[in-house]
Amino acid sequence: MPLNLIPQPRSLTERPGSFTVTPDLVIVAADDAQGPAWLLHDALRRGAGVALPVVRDPEGRTAITLALSARTPGAGNHAQFPSVTAERYSLEIGPTGVDINADHPAGLVRAVHTLRQLLPAETYRDASTLTAAPELPFLSVEDEPRFGWRGVMLDVARHFMPKEFVLKLIDLAAMHQLNVVHLHLTDDQGWRFEVPGWPKLTEVGSWRAETVLGHAHAAQGFDGTPHGGYYSTEDLREIVAYAAERYITVVPEIDMPGHVRAALAAYPELGNTGKSQPVPTSFGIFDEVLAPTDEAVQFARDVFDTVVGIFDSPFIHIGGDECPRTEWRESAAAKARADELGLDSVDRLQSWFTSTFADHLRGHGRRVIGWDEILEDGGAPADAVVSVWREFATAAQAIRAGHDVIVAPQKAVYLDWYPSEDPDEPLHIHNLLTLETIASFDPAPPASADPAREGSADGTGRGRVLGVQAQLWTEYLPTPAAVEYAAFPRLAAVADMAWASMENRDAHPVADRLPAHLRRLDALGVNYRPLEGPRPW
Ligand code: TNX
16 A cells, blocks of 8 residues: 655665554653654554553563664754754564664654654544554665755744744644744744844834735735734744754744834834834835944844844844845945945945844854845855745855855745636735646756765765755735645645655655645644645635
């Protein structure tokens, strides 16, 4: 029987027979394997109705064993991130038990999620609908991801999403073997967390006059009630800890120096005109950007100091997209500042901001990530990671300029785009991004992009491509249900793209595995878009 795993493991050999999950089993795990073992325990208790003891010694009982190799390099959550080897694992299911091996707990967690997909789909709900003890097929899996960075970005600025939904998205990411949840925490339309010393960011900047954005929604009868919200520091700590247990890194994004109108609504003095304007209720690219002043830099430092106190990610996203130079060109003060900094044009002020942010974050031991605009007008420090979102070809340019890249091109992984051309499709943004496009996309830029690294470093030929990331921008996705519809099942195809080799993807088309996978999403209550066609969200 086809197993319909998503993502497709690197190698999988099935054998006749199956292993029954019964209450007399034990889960064996030592030290650093205990966290992953408890994740398995919790899943089996809820999904299979068996509460298996987690023990160090099976004492002769049949076991599901989670073992770490002696080579385990610093088991700390992020010490190894992103690392393909930290996530590799083997899984053996036979008549005598289940054996999971990995070099690092992250690999054990990936194995647990593969094991869960081998159980009947109903086990993703709870045991009440099971009619018999669940079976696991006899098999061997040897697995490792193609890329060490497999992410999904959620825009909680355009529409605030409740903490519970962020936690659900983390679970869904984990199920699909994704290891990054990137939170777009600030944008023109909302600021979503507290920064000590800057109380108006949440008092003023986290609220706007209308529930939804844009004329199209208004035409659908939305009523203009205020929209807003923010995460408390405690909420964010809970999100980070929940993700960490699953070996998922939460990457925070603070979008600057453009896309800052919510911050400017709170503190107009950080802008170039000082003009007081409300948090906008429309979206797009606004001329209002940070002024290149000491005060704006101090603001950014305070924001980053807060962020690094909450998020343990080695990478902090500083945005950097869509920052018009209009105000700087019109401002005598900005011109004077550019002169003082020795810049031959105000257009280079963004590059100056990028370096200033990167220096500050480097002092905290973190690296910056920026959208691909950070390559322009003076560029970014070599240690900055570039999220390539506009043209995929830019990845090669970024690599030649010495950067690591995250492959995130809109034409391949922007899940806020329409899933089909059907006129009954609920409102999305822009263009079309079908499952087929995702299923056939190869995120590796041409090898010639990085001759220096070919066959070197990790020996994989992956060069400086850290990995792949899907985006869920929420201008047109006002609720968790709408986000789920846009995300699934396309995110499953992105996860497969990020994990599986091209060879495996060709041999096992994701489209063939999706119908069975949707039964799992049914059990989880995910409001996915049916394969047959649209339904309203
Ligand atoms: C472009 S992608 C943006 C976002 C929008 C998105 C809509 C990027 C870095 N900037 O501000 O939400 O398009 O698809």
